[in-house]
Every structure is written in C-alpha cells, then in structure tokens.
Amino acid sequence: MSDLFRVENLSKSFGGLAVSRDISLSMPAGERLALIGPNGAGKTTFVNLVTGQLKPSAGRVLLNGEDVTQLGAVRRVRKGLVRTFQVTRLFSDLTPEEHVTLTVLQRQRKATRILSRFHGSSHVADEVHGILGTLGLHEVARRKVGQIAYGQQRLLEIAIALALKPKVLLLDEPAAGVPSADTPRIEQALERLPPSLAVLMIEHDMDLVFRFAKRVVVLAAGEIIFEGLPSEVAADPKVREAYLGNYAHARSVA
Amino acid sequence: MTAGKKILGAAVGAVLMGSGSAYADTIKVGIIGPFSGPFALQGKNFQAGVEAYRALNGKSVKGHDVEIIYRDLPAANPAQSRALAQELVVKEKVQYLGGVYFTPDAMAITPLLSQANTPLVIFNAATSAIMNTSPLVVRTSFTTAQTTNPLGKIAFDEGVRKAITVVSDYGPGVDAENAFKKAFEAAGGEVVESVRMPMNTTDFSPIMQRVRDSGATGLFAFLPSGPPTLGFVKAFNETGLKRAGTKFYAPGDLTQESDLPALGEAAEGLKTSFHYSVAHDSPENKRFVEAAVKAIGSADQLSFPAVGAYDGMHVIYKMIEATDGKQDAQKAVDAVKGLSWTSPRGPVRIEPETRHITQNIYLREVAKNADGKYINKEIQTFPDQKDPGLATQ
Amino acid sequence: MRTILSIAIDALAFGMVLFIICIGLSLTMGLMRVVNLAHGAFAMIAGYIASYAARDLGLGYAAAIFLAITGTIVISIPLERFLYRRIYGSSELTQVLMTIGLTFCVIGITNYFMGPTLKTIPLPQALSQPVDVGFRTIAAHRLFVIACGAAVAVGLWYLIERTSFGIKLRATVDNSAMSDALGVRTQVVYAISFAIAIGLAALGGVVGAEFLPIEPYYALRYMVTFLVVVSVGGAGSIPGALIACLVLGLVDTTGRYLMPDFGNFFFYAAVILIVCLFPRGFLGRAQ
C-alpha cells in the first residue's frame, strides 16, 4: 500500500458499450508514466474516470491509500489529484497572471473571499510569478489569454495544475496542437516538474514519450494490453498488433 | 375690422397681464391614464371624454384657459404613477389632477395631494377605500360594489335561489363577489360556491364545468373589460350552460360597448348592471356621444371610462369656477360637495361626506338596435345609488 | 367519468392551440438558435389579417386562413432579410433585445392602425355550432382545432424526417459550415425554415383566436406562455413540444377545474417540477 496512487479494476460502460474494462494500475511518488494507445482507446475517458468527471461503473480509485471513488471532481482536486485538459480550457479575457493567482487563492481557500483584493497579497504574487517564471510565461503574464500563442496556453494549463500543488498530475496530451518549434519548451517544462510528483501523461508524440516516461502503459479498446519499460513497447506483439500502424505513422509525422 | 379687433384684444390682454395674472391665465390639468399598452382603449376613452367636454363647454372657464396635459401610465404601477403626478404638479405646475384607471395608482397619488394643494378627480379607479386616503379626492366613476349591488335582488326576483359567483382574482373582483353575495343573501338566496380565477385565465371551459357541477341556477361573474370577457361569454354558451337555462348576471364591465362588436351574438340577452350605457336615451347623452365619437374616431371604441372623464371634467370646471383660477385645493373640493347635475348617464350628485358620485344604476340587456348594432339596452333603473362600500364605513 | 372526459377534451383543445403556435417558435429556437420573442407578434398579425379578410372583405374562413398565412409570411420576408439575418449566431440576450424591440414596434403600429379593440374572426356556421359528443356538448371549433394540431404534428414530422428538405435542414443545423461545403444553400434553408415557423404561428394565431383573442397587446401577453411551453418541451423537438403542450394544457385545465383559485400555482409549480426533472425539456437535444 505504499503506492501514492492506485486504480483497481476500473470499468465504465455507456449503455451496453464498454469504454473502460477492468483497468488497474498504480504509481509511486516520483513516477513518470506515459499512457498511450490508438485513437478511441479510452485514454481521456480514463482520465475523466480517475478525476471524477465521470462515475465508474465498477472499480476503485485510491489516493494515498484512501478510497476517493465516491468523491466528486472538486474534492479529488483538493486532495491532490489534478489534471490538465486535452483541449485548453482557459478564460480568454483573463491574463495568465490572473489564472494562476485565482488558482493559488483557490488552493489557499481564499478564492471565495469578497472582502479582499484579488491582487492584494504579495505572498501570492511571489508564488504566482515563481510558477509563471518556471514555465517561461512571465513575458506574457499580463496579456489576455486570447492573445497569446497556443504553445503558451498549453504551458499555462500546466502552470495552473502546478499552482494546485498536486500529488498526482494527469497530463492529457500536453503537446497536442503545439507547433513543433514550441515543443521543446513544453518538454523543458515537463523535465522541471517537481521530482516527488507522480505524473501520468497521455501523449501521441512518441519521441516525447520516450524522453519523458520511465514506464509505459498501452491502452487499446478500453483495456490495458501492455505495461512496462519504454524500450520494450515496440517489441510487444500485442502492441504491434493494436498500435504499430499508428505509432509508425506518428513517428513519421514527428 | 377683425384685424383691428385682434390687435385691440392683444393690447387689452397685455395690459391685463401686466396688471395681474388673475385673468388671462392658463390653468393646467394633468390627466394620468393608460394611453398605451394593454389598456390603451380605456385611456383613449379618458381622452375622448375630456375632449368631448371641452368641445361642448369651451376651453376656458371664467376667462381662465384650461390646458390639458396627458401622461401615460400603461399598467398598474404605483411608483411610476407617483413620479408622473409629482412631475405634473412640480414641473408642469398643474392645479388639478385627473384620470387614474387603477386603484394602486390612485393610492400612490393621494398622499401627495395636501402638500401639492391639488385635488384629484378620479375618472375610473373603482375601489371604495381610495376615498378615505385623502380629503382632496373626488370620484366621478363608480365602485364595483355600487354597480353590483342591485344584481342580488334582480337575480332573486327572477327565481334564482342558488347562485355561484365567478370573479377575477384581484381587488375589484373580490369587491364584486362580496357585494353580490351580500345583496343576494339579503334577498333570501344562497351562494353555493365562490370561484376566484387568476387574471390571466384564457380558457374558461373548466370553470364552466365547475359552474355546472355546483348545481346553481344563477351565475354571477365579474371580469375586467378586455380580451378575457370574450372567452368567458363564449365558454358559457358553448358548454351548454346557456341552453340549460342557467341565468347569467354581471356588472357592465363584462359587456363594455367596445367589446360588443366582438362579443356580438354570443352576448345577446345577457343582463348586466352598470352606471352607464352608451345607448342611454337622453338629450345630454346624445350630445355627449356625438362629441365623444368625434374625439375618439370610431363609435365602436366608445364606452364607460369616457363618461367618467366627461363628468370628471365637469367637476374640475366647477372647481376652477369656484376658486376663480387660484390654487386652493380645499376650497375647490368643498365647492363641488353636494354638486348635482344631469350627466349623460342620468342625474348624478357628489355626496358631500364621501366625495363619491351618487347615480342611477341600470339593468341592461344586450340587444340589437334598429341599425343591427349590439347595444346595452336599459330595461330597469335603480335610482340614486350610493356606494355601499363607503356607506357602511 | 363524464367530468374527467370533459376536462380531458378541453385540455386537448387548449393544448393543441398552444402547440400550433409554439411549434414554430420551437423550430426557430431549437433548429435556428434564434430566441424569437416576436413570434407571438406574427400570430397576432395573422389574426388581424384574417379578421380583416373575413369581416371587411367578407371572405370565407378557409380563404381568410390562407390569406393570413401568406400575408404574414410576406410581411416576415423583409424582416428576416434585414433584421433576423443580423442576429443569427448572436448571443441569446442580443436576440432577446432585438425581438422584444420588434414586438414593441408591432404593438405600437397595430395600435395605431387597427385601434385597441378586440378583433374577432367570424367562424363558419359549421364550426360555431355546439356538437354533442355523447358525454357533453363541445364547440365544433374545438374539434377543428384538435384536428389542425394533429395535422400540423404529422405534417411537420413528415417534412423533417422524410423529405430531402428535412435532411438538408437537419444537416444545416448540425453543422452549417459542413453543409455549405456539401452544396446545401444554408441561407435558403434558413429562410424557408423561418417562413415555415412564421406560417405556423400565423395558422395558430387564426385558429386559436377563440382562445387567445386578437388585440394589439397579444404579442406580449402570451409571450411568456409560449416561451415556457417551448422550453418545457425541449426546443427543436416536435414530439417534445406536443407532449409539453398536452401536459401543460392538462395541468392548467385540471388545476383550474379543481382549484380555480390557485390555477396559476399549479401551472408554474408544474413547470418548475418538469424543468427540474428534465433540465433539457421533455425531449430536448443535448447541448
């Protein structure tokens, strides 16, 4: 039970259609896990189940040994289970600074205060600028999000997640849609994630996966078909069968 | 010659103006009414009554020109009512206020009157209690209790022993229900059921079903004039109540003349009691109708609010006469206490104690006149009716 | 039993009037995403035209209905072209602002030209008779309204589900850019749908005039009822609107029979209950 994060026999079906079947996996602190699989394998569904956006049909989610399956999305975030979104969900007329400030205040349970100024606390401001600085967003800190580059928006997604001081971080395709010139900045950001953090990353870019992950899990048709080292993935016959075409394709594109 | 006369007149006027403003001055009268919105027709009738009076009796009293200022208050809205009254008094410097269709609007104005030194002559708003809120209010319309009262005895005399009342669920509706109940029970009848329906009811079939189930042989109804009356009367006919011989009584709001072309055949034979029918047969009324139709533009649109306004203007003119153009609300009101005259509706009198109008109430029947037009034909007169609501207080 | 049947048939007639008028609004709101608060204004315009045709021109009832529908659609064409096209895709509140403005204008203009009195549309002899249906008498007109409602429901269902226009309409609604690329002339589809919606409003205004009498304030007086019915049914759904009209008609009619003093309480309490149970309306599309 030393695992920081554990998923046991998680299943989900919509009507008669099973989209997640009996998924179990666990992550210790400091884990760097990549979850890959062909389109429609149920990767985002898995993240939605784990973070509480969807209710599982069966199975359990444990955080620090505590069963959080019955908790809603908000409570799970507050316990340290944090995600980013595949398609950025940001507030287009707010600035990155405002996004992260709001997140930090929320983490400190000060976000619902009426009798304080939004930019009032210098402690908060220092932390916010620290986070934005780590991710290289200080230059655009006060521009409206609608006006900054998409790569920077993806970084902001990560910044918001970090501002929540997560224990487990689920990154849903952090580099999706980012022009290849900007990918290194994302990679850099991933390398600088706090070492104790357990990170699960869904990603299509296999180069990124190979550089980032210590362990790889392959999901196909809602089931885990492989779990092991990145170097072993390519050789696995099941993976080759389910995935290789896409993988080869992805590689050639990258 | 004429030019010379004009110049002379102007010169005399200028001299008089210089010597004192008591003569060729303008006295302003502010009229508040629903001139637009869902009750625009009633407001138009206010205007027609006022204009008819001025057409027949001149636009000045004892040398004081009378100017009318209209202000629109589309629906019951006391806050706006007060704002309009305040503006009329303070900004437009009116000496008299008139009009007011709804009770709450009148209630919002009455607290201002003594400070404004302005009398209010109500052309319509028909709740008894308004008269108690200020000594400077005079009313030339009617109260619902006043027009309803005779119906109780009429129904009993026509053989109805069990009756059901159906009224719109608001102030005047409740007044009507109480008045009929009291009068009918005093005559010896029994009200077996009282139904109050929401104002916005459009389908009356379920109500008629209830009337049928109640076993009553007489139906008393009160609805404000307007679109729902049509549905109500039609539902009464279509559900077979009319054929079954159920007797139908209502105050005249239900068969307002402007609704009659629409109601038409459906309302034929319907008996209502009211203080005024456009078809009232008297020389005064003929004169009035002719002038009012000219003012309103179409004979179909003329109905009772016009006569309230016409008589209201009469009262205001008398007030101006009595005060000789000086602003003195108490003197003006005192001057019309006990005033009696022959209105287009018949003989009327301002009761000195209540300042409300005492008048004949008529039982009328919807019938075709010689031209094939539907009218409220007067068939019985109940002379000299006071407001029972105020009389009991 | 007689009472229950009697109430049911009243409820059916009232519900069908609501349905005929509201289904057009449901189409504009659900398929074209325009909150057209001026919908009732078009029904009212049709009522005036029919009244004029029948009373002043002496035309028959059927001719009056036909004239009212075509007349109203003709009036609506320039409005669609110059006003509504500007607000397709705008925020709902902007649409509300404009269509309320339009309603005010229509009311003001009607009041000026037609006067504030009630206008009736004389029924033909056959429809104005009470008919004995065994357990009670009912106005033939009510039966006619029920038939009209049923015909509209079936006709619309056929149009949308079974014709090529229906396919184009649904495609345009789901993805107008894609439909454009596939050669569907979406502007035309919108214009035709708008005309159909207005035509239905017109039909409802005329045949429903016995329930909702024609007068200038008509356009605002029933606006809330129409909006509520459409939302309860689920905007854009024909069976949804039908169910909503029948259920609300039944609640309203029964409530007014059982406890007339609290008639409005029943209606709005039912609305709150339904909306809480079915947040998208009975058969609303997923948002």
Added chain:
Amino acid sequence: MHIMAQAGTVSAMSKAKSHHWWRDVAGIALIAAFGAAGYWLFPDNLALLTRIVAVALLVLSIDLVVGYCGVATLGQAALFGAGAYAAGIACVNGVTEPMTLIAIGAVAGAAAGLLMGGIMLRAHGLAQLVLSIAIVQLFHEAANKASAYTGGSDGLAGLMVSPLFGVFEFDLWGRTAYLMGLTLLLLVFIALKFVVASPFGMLCRGIKQDPVRIRAMGSFVFPVLLKMFVISGAVAGAGGALAAISTQVVGLDSVSFELSANALVMLVLGGLGTLYGALIGTVIFMGFEHMVSAINPFHWMTMVGALLIAVVLAAPGGLSSLVERISASRGGKS
C-alpha cells in the same frame, strides 16, 4: 527608439493596476456628478429620477448574476419585490425609520435570492430562464393571494415613513428620497466594484466562462453562484425598499415578469458584465421612455422598440461597448 518603446510598454504594464484603480475612482466620481447634475438640472423630476435609481439597483443586481455569472434570469423582480414588500409591511407595522427599512429590504431580498438561486441553479440555459420566469410568477401570485398582508392588487398603501435622521421629510418634491437613493446607489456601486474585483468576483467570471475548468481548479461552483445570488438579492431588495419608501405604495408590478424583462432589456441595452453598462442602460431606457411617452403618450412604444432594434444593429455589445469602441478608436488615432 526601439528601446524607448519597449520601456514604455513595460512601465505601462506595471501601471496597469493603478490605472484601473484610478479609472474606478473617476467612474464613481462621474456617477456622483451625474447624480448631482440631475438634482440641479431636473429639480422638478426628482420622483422620476428616484425611480430610475431604484430600477438601476435592480439592473445592477441582474448584472451580477447575468453579466458576471452567466446565469440567465427573467425573474429578478421577485427579489426586488421581496425587498419592497418586506419594507412596506414593516413600515405599516410601525418600523418607519428609512435606513432600517432599506436594511430590511436588503435582507428580505437576500433571503429571496437564496431561495431563488437554490432552485434556479439546478438547471442551465433555457431551462434556467424558464425557472426564473416560473418563480417570479409564483411570487406574483403569492403576493396577490396574501392580500391581507400585501394589499393584493390594490397595492400596499399608507406607508408613513419617518423623516430621514429625524429631519428630512419624504415629501412631494422628493429631494430626500432622491438624495438618499443616490447615496445608496453610490455606496452599493462602490461595494459592488469591490465585490467584482475580489477573488470571489474573479471566480464568478471564471465560472461564467467555463465551470468545468473551475471545478478542475478545485472550486465548487454551486455555492459560489448561490453566494452571488444572495448578494444580488440584497442589492435588488434594497432597490425595492427604496421604491417602497419613495412612493409610499407597493404594487404587484414590483414582483412582475414585466419589470424583470424590462430590467433585463435595460441591462443588455447598456452592456453586460460592466457595472457601468447597467447604469447607462437604465438611464437611457427610462429617460428615453419618459421622453417619448411625454411627447406622445399614445404611440411611444414604437419608438422604444425602434431604439432597441437600432442598438442591436449599431452596438451589439450594448451601449457601453459603443463608448469603449469610440474611445478606443480615438486612442488609436491620437
């Protein structure tokens, strides 16, 4: 040259915060100036101006839920009316001190806001709008039914409010009422400026744009919106109480759908999501309505309708966006 330009942007950025602060102070001063100008320029129309102030409070309260939280409502008059009736009933029963009455109205409005929010926030979009309509209709019906307390359709009359601070009477000329109303409006406006600039205000703006994102940030949505509903109820209730005090009558119109709809129209006319838009919309709409209905009491509705259409065609974001656009284009030219 290039360096200077860069330095310029940096200093402009660091100034951004204080710039906003100054803008708010200037805005509030401007409102106070307009209010005072109204007092001097239209001393004979103070009852109208007081009514505008009361309605402005209602419109501001709608802006809080519609403009800042994205909750559509056509039933806000329920909260306004709750305040008006609470103040009215208290006054008839012997509580006649005007400030106390305003407080009573605000509390009643807040309570009604709690109830209304609790129901409305269960739904979204169109369904939410319909819930708001149903609620205001039920309030209206309840006020009509409870005529023993509310006076029903005849209105609750006979409010005898004692003079403000024991000195200033609520009289025919309405100076006390107007100045008290204006002060109330300014105080509320300042308070709301703080509310919308607080973390809570920012959270609401976030919820308006994307509640899912806000949940993923670890914040609940429902209690936040409910809180805003309560605040908005207090503002609307204070407006209702002001209307009751200044007119000394409370009518059923104060809990009507029509008032709610008109107020929403004023808000959209002025522009959502800036408190200024609410004030601009109220003043323009009511001022215009008053003007055209005085010129032609019979057919003014057409003119108001034409105004609304014209605004949609010319300034789809409301009049305040027009002001911003003009000032932006001026800035661009200079």
